[in-house]
Amino acid sequence: MSKGQDKKEIMPNFLKDLNTEILEQLTAGSSEKNVVGLAGDVKELKAVEDICGLRFKGYLGLIEVERPSGITDTLVVAFAWNTPHKSTQGVEFDVLREYPAGSRLLLYGKMQTLKEFSTGRQLVFVLADFVALSPKAEQQNDIVLVGEIVYKPTYRETPRGKRISDIFVKVKNQLTKCSSLIPCICWNETADEVANWLPGDTVKLLGRLQSREYEKLIEEIYADGVVAERVTETRTAYEVSVHTIKKEEVKNEC
Known part of the structure; x- marks a missing residue:
């Protein structure tokens, strides 16, 4: 019996069937293996000359997108200095003035990560190759990834009984x-299945990018051989919450 098999629901999952159909339509006959569509509100935006020490002339910012549950995710986005001008057929404008806090942006791009070597932290962000001001756009947060699993999936269960499998999917760094x-x-059921993959x-997969805060233990201070104080730091983690995932079968070539 696989992990969590005795907890599976017997009712049909119509949402999963719909997501599977959407995933198949988006990936059928396509060479795209990393596609992100976001529409959300600017929280902050700044001009930068690098990202995590890597030279990058453009903009780095935070976009807020609300989940169906009402929770707001604050997501990191980046785009080159000339990307906004492409949506206006080359007309240049002051990006920071035209994209103030609270304005609604529509972005398309790819999921990326970079390591900040001075701190060792991993930046998870959307590198946009299209961005435009779109006041009437409905909020959007959709991601399609095709890639290899790296490392063995980590299977766990929360105090509230939810089953979780954490995985890392390898894509090209642009x-x-x-x-x-x-x-x-x-x-849950998806986690049960993925836990046995290699x-x-x-x-x-089809999913959405989410943010969550957690407490990172920085230091434990001892007194008389007992922990007297724990020094923690609030950090933000970013991960793709998977709606639907499928394993691609390897084709045997004669």
């Missing part, structure tokens, strides 16, 4: 031409 490892989280398995 800035370094190496690889980005995208953190993804699968839930590094090197190719998967395609």
Whole structure:
């Protein structure tokens, strides 16, 4: 019996069937393996000359997108200095003035990661190749990834009984031409299935990028051999919450 098999629901999952159909339509006959569509409100935006020490002339910012549950995710986005001008057929404008806090932006791009070597932290962000002001756009947060699983899935259960499988999916890094490892989280019945998959398995998935805060233990202070104080720091984690995921079968070539 696989993990969590005795807890599976017997009712049909119509939402999963719909998501599977959407995933198949988006990936059928397509060479795109990393597609992100976002529409949300600017929280902050600044001009930068680098990202995590890597030279990058453009903009780095935070976009807020609300989940169906009402929780707001604050997501990191980046785009080159000339990307906004492409949506206006080359007309240049002051990006920071035209994209103030609270304005609604529509972005399309790819999931990426970069490591900040001074701190060791991993930046998970959307590198947009299209961005435009779109006041009437409905909020959007959709991601399609096709790539290999890196590392063995981590299976766990929350105090509230939700089963989770954490995986990393390898995609091409557009800035370094190496690889980005995208953190993804699968839930319940999907988590049960993914828990048995292996590094090197190719998967395609549909999900949304989410943020969550957590407390990172920085230091434990001891007194008389007992922990007297724990120093923590609030950090934000970013991961793709998976709606639907499928393992691609390897074709045997004669």
